[in-house]
Amino acid sequence: MPVLRSSPPSPFGRKVKIAAAVLGLKDRIAVETTDTMNPADTIRAQNPLGKIPALVLDDGRVLFDSRVVVEYLDHLAGGGKIIPAGEARFDVLRLAALADGIMDAAILQVYEVRFRPEDKRHADWLAYQGEKVARALASLEAEPPAAAGSLPDAGQIGLACALGYLDLRFDGTWRAGHPKLVAWLEAFEAAVPAFAETRFTG
Numbered sequence: 486m487p488v489l490r491s492s493p494p495s496p497f498g499r500k501v502k503i504a505a506a507v508l509g510l511k512d513r514i515a516v517e518t519t520d521t522m523n524p525a526d527t528i529r530a531q532n533p534l535g536k537i538p539a540l541v542l543d544d545g546r547v548l549f550d551s552r553v554v555v556e557y558l559d560h561l562a563g564g565g566k567i568i569p570a571g572e573a574r575f576d577v578l579r580l581a582a583l584a585d586g587i588m589d590a591a592i593l594q595v596y597e598v599r600f601r602p603e604d605k606r607h608a609d610w611l612a613y614q615g616e617k618v619a620r621a622l623a624s625l626e627a628e629p630p631a632a633a634g635s636l637p638d639a640g641q642i643g644l645a646c647a648l649g650y651l652d653l654r655f656d657g658t659w660r661a662g663h664p665k666l667v668a669w670l671e672a673f674e675a676a677v678p679a680f681a682e683t684r685f686t687g
Contacts, residue, residue: 488541489554490519490528496588496650497551498538499683503642504555506679507635508562514540552581555639567639580630580640583621587647590617595654618651618659626663633673645673645680653685 489505491498505511519537520526531547532539539549540557548554559568568577593614597606625644633641648670651659660667674680 486513486515487543488515488517490517490531490539490541491537492519492521494653494685495537496592496646496685497585499649499685500551500643500646501538501540501554501558502683503637503646503677503679504558504567504639506682507637507642507677508558508566510558510562511679552585555581555642559639566636567642569638577638577640580638581643583625584640584643584647587618587621588643588650590614590621591647591650591654622659622663622666626665629665629669632669633676635676637673637677641673642677645670645677649680649685 489498489501491501502511502516505514519528519539521528521535521537528537528539529535531541532549534549536549538551538554539547540554541547548557556568559566564570568574591614594611597611597614601607630641630644633645637645648659648666651657
């Protein structure tokens with residue numbers, strides 16, 4: 486059985502877990518908690534970058550990062566399920582890339598505070614990453630994606646995970662200025678039970 490190396494607070498890991506659930510693959514993948522900061526954790530041997538999520542296949546090959554793993558899961562489910570073929574594919578991948586960018590910028594802000602002493606933190610760097618998130622949210626508020634059904638696409642899954650991560654690490658402060666996105670996320674959660682089932686911890 487393939488093993489997903491992940492961690493409960495990881496928005497990228499959550500994205501893979503939701504993808505597996507909506508594709509009917511949840512019971513075909515084991516999830517193994519991973520500590521990327523522990524030099525003894527085998528993740529560094531499985532993924533030279535030492536990053537999660539990583540999917541260890543039955544033949545020993547390891548797939549990473551989340552974009553690759555999600556595409557593999559879609560392939561495993563028959564293809565064209567959450568990453569459509571044809572022209573529509575690029576709209577989905579564009580939204581997925583925007584969601585990944587929000588998560589990347591948010592995580593960099595968290596790490597700056599978590600791993601640097603207060604007197605060594607770079608306010609300009611934090612602001613730079615925060616501005617990426619703000620611009621992305623503004624663009625999505627101006628033109629929200631289509632509502633997700635019971636089989637959301639990869640872009641919608643990624644966006645839900647990005648917004649969920651902002652709730653976890655930034656106390657949901659994004660919500661005040663983005664009512665359309667709040668409504669979109671509430672509808673996503675209602676349509677996709679796996680979103681609540683994979684709620685962040687830690």
